Amino acid sequence: MSAEFQQHIHDTLADGRLQSAVYTSTGRLKEGRSAVVAHDVLPDYQELRTQANAIKKHAIENLDHYLEEFERNVEAHGGRVVWCKDGSEVADFVLELAKERGARLIVKSKSMLTEEIDLNERLERHGLESVETDLGEYIIQLAHERPYHIVAPALHKTREQVADLFTARLHVPHETVIEKQTATARAVLREKFLAADIGISGANFLVADSGAIVLVENEGNARLATSAPKIHIAIAGIEKIVPRAQDLATFLKLLARSATGQLLSVYTSFLSGPRRPDEIDGPEEFYVVLVDNGRTRLLQEREKRQSLYCIRCGACLNACPVYRKIGGHSFPWVYSGPIGAILTPQFLGVQREPALPFASSLCGACAEVCPVKIDIPKALLDLRCEVKKAEMREKQNRLEKLAFRVFAWVMSHPRIYEMAGRMAGSAFPEENAGWLRRVPGLMNFGPMRAWADQRDLPPPPARSFREMWRRR
Amino acid sequence: MPRDAVLHRVRTALGRGAGAPIPDPPPARIRIPEVDLESRIASFRTRIEALAGETCLAPSPEQARAAVAAAVEGKTAVASNAPFLAECGIPGLAGVRSGITDPAELRRQCAAADVGITSADYALADTGTLVMLSSLQEARLVSLLPPAHIAVVPRGRILTGLDELFSLLPRPAEQTSSMVLITGPSRTADIEQILVRGVHGPGRVTVVIV
Amino acid sequence: MAQRVSLFVTCIVDQLFPQIGMAMAHVLERLGYQLDFPEGQTCCGQPAFNSGYRQEARIVARHFLDVFEKCEAIVVPSGSCASMAIHHFPDLFAKEPETLARVRALRERIWEFSTFLTAVAGVEDVGARFPDVVTFHDGCHALREMGVKSAPRRLLAQVRGLELREMQPAEECCGFGGTFAVKFGELSGAMARTKVEAILRTGARSVVSLDPSCLMQIRGALSRAGSEVRTLHLAEVLASR
Numbered sequence: 001m002s003a004e005f006q007q008h009i010h011d012t013l014a015d016g017r018l019q020s021a022v023y024t025s026t027g028r029l030k031e032g033r034s035a036v037v038a039h040d041v042l043p044d045y046q047e048l049r050t051q052a053n054a055i056k057k058h059a060i061e062n063l064d065h066y067l068e069e070f071e072r073n074v075e076a077h078g079g080r081v082v083w084c085k086d087g088s089e090v091a092d093f094v095l096e097l098a099k100e101r102g103a104r105l106i107v108k109s110k111s112m113l114t115e116e117i118d119l120n121e122r123l124e125r126h127g128l129e130s131v132e133t134d135l136g137e138y139i140i141q142l143a144h145e146r147p148y149h150i151v152a153p154a155l156h157k158t159r160e161q162v163a164d165l166f167t168a169r170l171h172v173p174h175e176t177v178i179e180k181q182t183a184t185a186r187a188v189l190r191e192k193f194l195a196a197d198i199g200i201s202g203a204n205f206l207v208a209d210s211g212a213i214v215l216v217e218n219e220g221n222a223r224l225a226t227s228a229p230k231i232h233i234a235i236a237g238i239e240k241i242v243p244r245a246q247d248l249a250t251f252l253k254l255l256a257r258s259a260t261g262q263l264l265s266v267y268t269s270f271l272s273g274p275r276r277p278d279e280i281d282g283p284e285e286f287y288v289v290l291v292d293n294g295r296t297r298l299l300q301e302r303e304k305r306q307s308l309y310c311i312r313c314g315a316c317l318n319a320c321p322v323y324r325k326i327g328g329h330s331f332p333w334v335y336s337g338p339i340g341a342i343l344t345p346q347f348l349g350v351q352r353e354p355a356l357p358f359a360s361s362l363c364g365a366c367a368e369v370c371p372v373k374i375d376i377p378k379a380l381l382d383l384r385c386e387v388k389k390a391e392m393r394e395k396q397n398r399l400e401k402l403a404f405r406v407f408a409w410v411m412s413h414p415r416i417y418e419m420a421g422r423m424a425g426s427a428f429p430e431e432n433a434g435w436l437r438r439v440p441g442l443m444n445f446g447p448m449r450a451w452a453d454q455r456d457l458p459p460p461p462a463r464s465f466r467e468m469w470r471r472r
Numbered sequence: 473m474p475r476d477a478v479l480h481r482v483r484t485a486l487g488r489g490a491g492a493p494i495p496d497p498p499p500a501r502i503r504i505p506e507v508d509l510e511s512r513i514a515s516f517r518t519r520i521e522a523l524a525g526e527t528c529l530a531p532s533p534e535q536a537r538a539a540v541a542a543a544v545e546g547k548t549a550v551a552s553n554a555p556f557l558a559e560c561g562i563p564g565l566a567g568v569r570s571g572i573t574d575p576a577e578l579r580r581q582c583a584a585a586d587v588g589i590t591s592a593d594y595a596l597a598d599t600g601t602l603v604m605l606s607s608l609q610e611a612r613l614v615s616l617l618p619p620a621h622i623a624v625v626p627r628g629r630i631l632t633g634l635d636e637l638f639s640l641l642p643r644p645a646e647q648t649s650s651m652v653l654i655t656g657p658s659r660t661a662d663i664e665q666i667l668v669r670g671v672h673g674p675g676r677v678t679v680v681i682v
Numbered sequence: 683m684a685q686r687v688s689l690f691v692t693c694i695v696d697q698l699f700p701q702i703g704m705a706m707a708h709v710l711e712r713l714g715y716q717l718d719f720p721e722g723q724t725c726c727g728q729p730a731f732n733s734g735y736r737q738e739a740r741i742v743a744r745h746f747l748d749v750f751e752k753c754e755a756i757v758v759p760s761g762s763c764a765s766m767a768i769h770h771f772p773d774l775f776a777k778e779p780e781t782l783a784r785v786r787a788l789r790e791r792i793w794e795f796s797t798f799l800t801a802v803a804g805v806e807d808v809g810a811r812f813p814d815v816v817t818f819h820d821g822c823h824a825l826r827e828m829g830v831k832s833a834p835r836r837l838l839a840q841v842r843g844l845e846l847r848e849m850q851p852a853e854e855c856c857g858f859g860g861t862f863a864v865k866f867g868e869l870s871g872a873m874a875r876t877k878v879e880a881i882l883r884t885g886a887r888s889v890v891s892l893d894p895s896c897l898m899q900i901r902g903a904l905s906r907a908g909s910e911v912r913t914l915h916l917a918e919v920l921a922s923r
Binding site: 297 | 473474475477478479481482483484485486488490492494495497498500501502503519553572573575578579583598599600601606607608611612613616617634635637638639641642643644645646648649650651652653654655656657658659660661662663664665666668670671672673674
Binding site: 001009010013023321322325326355358359360361362363364365367368378381384385386387388400401404405407408409410411412414417421424425434435437446447450451453454455456457458460461463464465466467468469 | 738
């Protein structure tokens with residue numbers, strides 16, 4: 001485990017305020033979801049999940065076909081599709097277009113992909129102003145941080161911290177009433193919307209048969225970013241494709257319910273191409289940037305493909321007892337929680353943080369709530385295997401490997417197993433009074449010590465089960 | 473060329489040849505329940521009111537006009553060019569600007585108005601949703617920039633839900649560049665999960681069902 | 683009805699909590715089953731499997747197959763260990779058709795204890811008496827991999843004198859997770875403390891579960907917190923009179 005990962009976990013666990021903020025917030029989201037997928041309110045919930053999984057599987061397995069269909073349809077509606085291998089190609093495209101159009105100010109709506117590729121930083125390095133407009137994202141941008149949670153990026157911030165931030169960065173009076181803070185953001189960002197040259201959005205779905213992108217949001221910032229400026233650029237991962245508009249009847253029912261416990265988000269925009277001649281407003285130019293950035297690598301391996309089904313609802317974070325303790329910033333990359341624990345090593349390689357797939361009790365709560373049925377625990381188990389293989393190659397962690405070899409040998413030799421058990425038991429004091437606070441000297445090493453550091457130890461019984469059985 | 477490079481990588485990963493045929497997708501899942509109009513209206517109202525939206529029933533266009541008149545009294549409003557608003561006589565109300573076709577002018581007016589008045593192409597009963605298709609009659613910004621949004625909707629346009637919508641409009645892109653589903657007032661809970669309405673879009677949504 | 687039942691008590695019960703195995707044996711014998719304890723048994727291999735050591739896990743799993751292959755019905759006092767054999771052995775031997783066939787033939791005959799009682803023995807009332815207020819902890823693998831939710835509750839409902847108070851949240855992990863408990867000791871400990879708080883809120887005097895490892899984690903944390911609340915395996919409750 002990297003010292004950094006360990007330190008983040010320790011610091012988050014030690015921060016009482018953060019602990020209660022994260023636990024309470026995720027708890028609310030989790031309960032909100034449970035209430036709206038309950039059998040009496042949504043009897044066909046399981047069927048919807050099965051359908052969503054089947055559509056994603058089909059779309060991913062025939063991805064090239066649907067991407068080309070999507071492209072044809074975008075172009076038929078007067079839009080343009082731009083293909084990019086990675087973040088620098090995305091930035092190059094935006095910079096080039098901004099230069100040609102003399103654009104300076106960009107308003108952005110929330111997109112995990114642009115977080116993946118650090119788009120704002122790349123654009124700002126070239127003198128463009130790129131402003132996040134989702135309230136949570138705006139706060140995070142002002143604080144120069146990564147999103148804490150896929151759907152609630154500023155989940156960890158208190159109103160006092162927001163007040164400090166707004167005063168420092170926006171030079172407004174210190175204000176801790178949340179309604180007033182929101183009004184401040186609205187006023188500042190409203191000016192940006194009306195002055196912006198380009199609006200950048202992500203896409204929750206790319207609809208192949210329509211050449212449309214779908215945006216799901218609650219604030220209205222995505223609508224503004226895609227309606228007010230003359231140019232709209234949607235930036236999306238290639239895996240976001242669904243074959244038909246009608247498939248949205250399935251996905252929209254699942255997305256908001258899973259994410260926030262709403263039946264539908266406040267705004268669902270279905271956008272295809274620029275403003276048409278028989279329309280009054282809307283952008284004059286419409287681009288969809290399709291980004292690979294590592295996705296085709298996942299596509300190669302059948303077991304990893306299902307990670308690409310993810311619709312970024314964040315339900316697995318809220319359900320995860322580990323996320324609820326260690327929070328979003330303990331995770332090494334932009335994706336946190338169970339989905340982050342599989343996407344990070346799958347995208348960046350297991351070496352980025354070899355301990356990540358192990359930071360799970362494999363409780364399965366994530367798989368239970370996933371609206372597209374990604375088997376996250378199984379993916380974690382596969383990744384654990386991959387980590388061990390990499391360690392073998394690099395000749396790392398050999399003591400552990402040896403320990404498991406011994407384990408396998410002992411467990412396949414019952415007599416040795418019985419003897420080993422007796423020996424271990426004899427290292428403990430005889431008294432048998434109750435559970436032990438400390439590990440006796442001889443046994444006080446690695447795993448035993450780690451156990452006793454947090455919990456009491458069971459006193460070894462006078463006889464093992466097999467001994468008792470023999471004496472019956 | 474990145475296009476070919478990306479597509480090539482996709483195909484190689486999947487073991488597919490360019491233009492190779494694909495199996496049929498799983499059939500789309502569309503289930504439309506039978507719900508009578510009165511129940512649809514009732515459900516629509518319950519849903520939108522649960523989100524702090526307001527509704528009122530207007531038995532006639534005149535009463536719809538009166539309801540809107542009361543709501544915009546003393547305020548400035550922009551009305552869309554929807555024929556149904558004209559049928560109700562809403563463009564003629566005091567303080568209501570309408571008939572705008574110039575985008576720049578529309579934007580100025582919407583940014584300054586207290587209220588935006590539109591109709592809606594459809595409404596969805598089981599979620600309390602307004603469905604707005606952008607056109608010459610309905611601009612995007614009228615339901616977006618002003619702090620309050622009033623939608624005047626003929627009751628027959630209330631559908632059961634998403635499934636019915638997508639069965640009526642299997643390809644919305646053939647009709648418009650922008651179809652927006654609006655479910656209640658704009659909201660956020662990004663600071664300490666405290667719900668605040670009207671963060672970027674309208675904080676008040678009123679639906680007059682005619 | 684299978685008359686002969688083989689016990690797989692799991693290594694943790696064998697070495698640390700033999701009374702759980704004895705209690706399970708009592709309950710089954712009272713129901714008229716002939717019991718058999720295959721002496722060669724050790725572990726299901728889950729510690730190695732969950733740690734990414736598939737080769738080592740396969741060695742232990744093969745041993746398990748050798749020991750239990752001839753048994754008619756195998757009852758396990760652990761949702762997690764039963765699930766390992768039922769759900770993960772097939773993954774482990776996906777590339778070994780012969781072993782896979784053996785696994786497939788065997789997995790039908792492996793039963794988690796509470797499911798065996800309700801689904802195979804067809805009983806809910808085993809004649810137990812346990813006058814106490816208890817709360818029930820759903821072990822994650824029993825709950826989510828095995829789908830065991832109602833069986834233990836139906837069995838507890840028939841125990842004389844017992845009052846069941848559900849904890850909130852009921853379905854959250856206790857933080858054990860095998861080697862996770864020591865690899866991420868601090869985190870696992872924090873999860874256990876959250877579980878303990880949920881238990882204490884119920885006012886119950888005992889926590890009951892299907893999994894000895896969860897009980898070890900929970901009891902370890904309860905004991906560290908100075909609590910008098912007891913931990914019991916369902917078998918121990920059902921064996922009481």
